[in-house]
Amino acid sequence: MTAVEFVKYHGTGNDFLVVDASAPVPDREAFAVAHCDRETGVEAGERRGADGVLFLDLDVDADPARVEMTLVQPDGSIAEMCGNGARCVASWAAERSGATEFVVETPAGDRRAVVRDDGVQVEMGRPSFAPADVPLAREEPLVEESVEGLTVTAVNTGVPHAVAFVDDVDAVDLPAIAPAVRHADVFPEGANVTLAEAVDAEEDDKGVRYRQRTFERGVEDETRACGTGAVAVLAAARRTGRTDGESAVVSPPGGDLRVTVPDDGSATLAGPTEREASGTLEVEP
Numbered sequence: 001m002t003a004v005e006f007v008k009y010h011g012t013g014n015d016f017l018v019v020d021a022s023a024p025v026p027d028r029e030a031f032a033v034a035h036c037d038r039e040t041g042v043e044a045g046e047r048r049g050a051d052g053v054l055f056l057d058l059d060v061d062a063d064p065a066r067v068e069m070t071l072v073q074p075d076g077s078i079a080e081m082c083g084n085g086a087r088c089v090a091s092w093a094a095e096r097s098g099a100t101e102f103v104v105e106t107p108a109g110d111r112r113a114v115v116r117d118d119g120v121q122v123e124m125g126r127p128s129f130a131p132a133d134v135p136l137a138r139e140e141p142l143v144e145e146s147v148e149g150l151t152v153t154a155v156n157t158g159v160p161h162a163v164a165f166v167d168d169v170d171a172v173d174l175p176a177i178a179p180a181v182r183h184a185d186v187f188p189e190g191a192n193v194t195l196a197e198a199v200d201a202e203e204d205d206k207g208v209r210y211r212q213r214t215f216e217r218g219v220e221d222e223t224r225a226c227g228t229g230a231v232a233v234l235a236a237a238r239r240t241g242r243t244d245g246e247s248a249v250v251s252p253p254g255g256d257l258r259v260t261v262p263d264d265g266s267a268t269l270a271g272p273t274e275r276e277a278s279g280t281l282e283v284e285p
């Protein structure tokens with residue numbers, strides 16, 4: 001039986017097992033399914049299991065240093081992008097290299113990340129409501145329409161999100177209603193299902209403030225935070241005329257995320273990360 005080293009990080013509660021891409025893991029899908037399971041997976045850090053495995057390939061000779069990121073989720077799927085995951089990638093790379101600026105290479109594209117004392121900021125690309133980008137199985141954008149009983153706006157922030165604005169995110173039984181939306185025919189590649197509730201901004205907030213909850217595709221459950229979802233909240237709020245601001249604090253259960261969605265240019269996501277634990281994981285032959 002082979003064992004590989006891992007480090008566990010979380011970004012506002014969205015937790016990941018980080019494994020060097022050169023580690024001998026012939027079946028990454030089976031590895032992620034086994035070790036991310038919340039009931040039977042790895043016992044390390046605050047919660048058993050994880051929201052995915054980040055296989056990382058760090059190139060410190062590039063300027064700025066580059067990290068190729070592959071996120072294998074608990075259901076074995078590979079995600080095109082992960083905002084909190086990219087933030088954890090930068091923290092891991094900074095710990096390994098001493099650098100503070102990185103280009104994170106993702107299937108959704110290259111994303112610059114900067115590690116600061118108060119957390120990690122990552123560029124998130126331009127949100128898109130275009131049917132071909134989300135993607136949607138129709139020709140026109142999906143804005144404030146009912147999908148399986150939930151009024152949502154569909155946007156791609158690296159991955160597809162269906163965003164619903166509600167009066168109280170805690171009043172919604174998200175695990176019960178989300179699967180039908182996540183698997184709706186209008187989303188040929190599925191969608192993460194994100195709830196957003198406008199709340200009063202706090203004294204030192206820049207811009208508006210939303211509470212957030214997300215049921216994640218590939219985790220097939222609610223996570224404590226979702227970075228692409230936080231960007232989707234502000235992008236959808238702007239698209240539906242709820243705000244014309246370019247900045248927001250978005251608060252999933254796991255903590256506060258600072259988001260910008262400028263009129264033109266890349267969105268950004270910033271917030272804390274934490275190194276939770278390390279150890280070894282067994283690899284099935």
Ligand SMILES: N[C@H](CCC[C@H](N)C(=O)O)C(=O)O
Pocket residue numbers: 014051073078079080081082083084085159160192216217218219225226227228229
């Ligand atoms: N579950 C997402 C990928 C991870 C996104 C989330 N963890 C984030 O921080 O952006 C999907 O398959 O679309």
